[in-house]
Amino acid sequence: MDRRLCVISALCLLVSCQGLELSLNRQSSALPGDRKFCGVLTCEETNIIPQNDTTDQDQDKSVGLFKTIDSMSMFKTASADSKTNTKNKQDVLFGSVSSQNPSLTRVTNGRIVSGLLEAGRATMRVKLVKQEDCEAEFTCQVRGLDTQGKEIVSSTHLVQHSSPTSDQVDSRRIISANSNSLQLLGSLQQLVTQSINSLELSLEDKIGQLQNRMEDRILELQKEVADRSGAFENRVEDKIGDFHNDFRSVSDSLERRLEDRLYSFENRMEDKIDNNSNLNKLIQLDSKVSAELAQFRIEAKADMKDSLDVMRQKLQGEQRKALRDVSENFEMDLNKTYDLLHSMDSDFDLLKAYGQRNLETVENQTETIREMLTSADLTSRCLLSDTTDLHKPQTCYSGMRDTMNETYPRYAIMTDDTLHKEILCDTKTLGGGWIVIQRRASADQNFFRTWEDYKNGFGDPSGNFWLGNDAIHNLTYKYPHELRIDMKINDQDVFAEYTTFRIEAESDNYRLRLGSYYGTVGEKPGYGLSYSNNSPFSTFDKDNDDDSSTNCAIKNHGAWWYKSCHESNLNGLWGVRELRGVHWDTGPENTYPTFSEMKVRRI
Known part of the structure; x- marks a missing residue:
């Protein structure tokens, strides 16, 4: 059907004498100072179909004609003598204009080429200097879309010969009557060839699109395989890391238990020494x-x-x-x-x-x-x-060491009726009655945890632990409490005490309220825990610090009352002498405690 439409369009084109035109003006001319040229080759195509206001009948009549012009190209085919096979002819591209490159001006190999593609019109002009170019065969090819959106290709050929003699002119005049019919048949053959070329181009485009889709799909599959392989490697690495962490945790737990047993044995020996006295x-x-x-x-x-x-x-x-x-x-x-x-x-x-x-x-x-x-x-x-x-105590209160007649252990684990959970009570320090809210003595407990973990608490009261922000709030919001922090820095036992201490509720992000400092750690004003006064609590999954450019909990590998960011970080990474480790800035120097114990007592 398309081929029939192309034939009908070709006939209409021939009858109306409109469409692609290729001509050669062989009049020699030159501007002053320019090179002399033997002829001007011109190819022109005009869009004869209106863009708008066309009826269905008009569109049916204009099938095969250009509605839009996409490109125009001009070629030269070397002249062939009788001994040369036509298959060996090679086309030489003079130049082309397209919607991407609508204008062209260049000089190459004795030719001045210019071209312009504008709305509804395409024109190319070549000024020829060499005589052999003026006697060559030329082809002008135009590509575009018809009214039905189908791609069509139109081309025309021009062959130049030497000037004819009078006898030749007479003979040409004799056969000119028959040449019109031959031209009509040639044009018809040309349109058929163009239709075939259009089909080939369409098939090539579709094959190219299919090939591109296949390549894209192969790339996607390769990427998916790479992603899954990477994910599997990450999972294997995570498993290995977890195994190492578990092994390290078990080893550290055994060391901690051994240290606790030795510490208990030392206490018992001290008591025995007292009894020996x-x-x-x-x-x-x-x-x-x-x-x-x-x-x-x-x-x-x-x-x-x-x-x-x-x-x-x-x-x-x-x-x-x-x-x-x-x-x-x-x-x-x-x-x-x-x-x-x-x-x-x-x-x-x-x-x-x-x-x-x-x-x-x-x-x-x-x-x-x-x-x-x-x-x-x-x-x-x-x-x-x-x-x-x-003589195990039942409650943890200030002065329990001074008023008792019997001897309590240094630390006692008991259940607090208000908190409904186990607490660790220091019965000796300054008369006893201290409830421990944080302790770090080894690396067997991970303190880089979520908001929920710090809210509810984690760890073992007999080892490393955090009591829980809800429990600390419930302890300190009704009655005034004081805070004491015992630390070991450079093998020296030091402490920091604050006259008042409390944290707000979760609705205020457990904001820290702190009194005046005194102690032996050597904290200057605005350093240590005093720097964090009135700051909210932050974890890696809930950023409440004042620094909008970073998450201080992630940066310092911990959870604390960060400001921008900290001068103390007792919940940092264990064993690292850096700001992201267990850190306490006294003002004159940065210190890295190897033991910390935070405890509160009702005033």
Whole structure:
């Protein structure tokens, strides 16, 4: 059907004598100072179909004619003699204009080429200098769209020969009558060729589009395979990283437990040493009692000897008196003397028995004291082992260390009735009563966590942990509290205390409210935790800091009351001596604590 339309269009074109025109003006001319040229080759195409206001009948009549012109090209085909095969002819492009390059002006190989493509009209002009160009075969080709949007191609050819003789002119005049019909057939053949070329171009375009789509699809598949391969590698790397982290966590946990056991053992040894001091006092008391018993024995023996001497002297006096009076009343005195001696003997036996009993009593008491001293160490050991269970505190309050009669452990884990969760209570520092809200002693706990984790708390009260922002708020918003932070910096135990401390509710992003500082860490005004006063809490998934250009929690690998960004970062990356690590700026210098413990106490 398209070919029939092309034939009809060709006939209409020939009848109306309009359309593509190719002509050669061989009049020699030249401007002053310019090169002389032998002819001017001109190709012109005019759009004869109106752009608007066309009826369906007009469109049917104009099928095959240009509605829009996309490009115009002009070629030269080398002249062929009788011995040359026409297949060996090669076209030489003079130039072309298109919608992308609507104008052209250039000089090349003895030709001056100019062209212009404008609305509804395309024109190309070539000024020829060489005589062989003026006698060559030329082709002008136009591409565009018809009224139905189909691409059509139109071309015309021009062959130049040497000037004819008069006989040739006469012969040409004779056959000119038949040439019109031949031209008509040639034009018809040309239109058929153009239709075939148009179909070939359309097929090439479609094949090219299909090839492009296939290439795009292949690229997409390659990209998808690469993405999946990358994702799989990332997952494998993440698994390996998680395994390393778990292994490191287990190793650090074992080290922490061993350190805790050693710390507990040291505390128990200190308590035993205290008990041993009491034992030394008992030993000293035993020595003193033994010395006093020895002194008592000496004094008792001396008293007994003195009594015997007195009695002996008295007896001797009475004997002398009796001897003096013996002559007067020997028998009576002798009887009395006998009775007296018998009585004295009985009294001596009684006194001897009494002294022996007293000595045995003293020895028994000494043995009893020794047995008591021997059992004192066992008793102290039993008391030491049972102290934690028998005297575990039930509440954490200020002054519990000063008023108690029994010994509590340094730290006690108990359930707080207000918070309904386990807390860690420091029972010793400054009278005790400190509730620990943060502790970091090793790397076995990850502190780079989400907002929800810091809200609810995480970790183990017996190790590294964060109590939870909700719990800290509930502790501090009703009653005034003070804050103490114990740290170990460069193997030195230091602390920072603040007269008041509280954090607001989650609706205000747990904003920090802090009092005045005092302590041994050496914090200057505006440094340490004081820098973060009145700042909200931030995590990597909830940025509340004052720096709009960055997320301070991500930048410093932690969660804190960041401002822009911090002068303290106790929840930073463990073991890194950088600002993103566990950091405390005192003002004169940056320090990196290896232990931190934050605790609050009701005032």
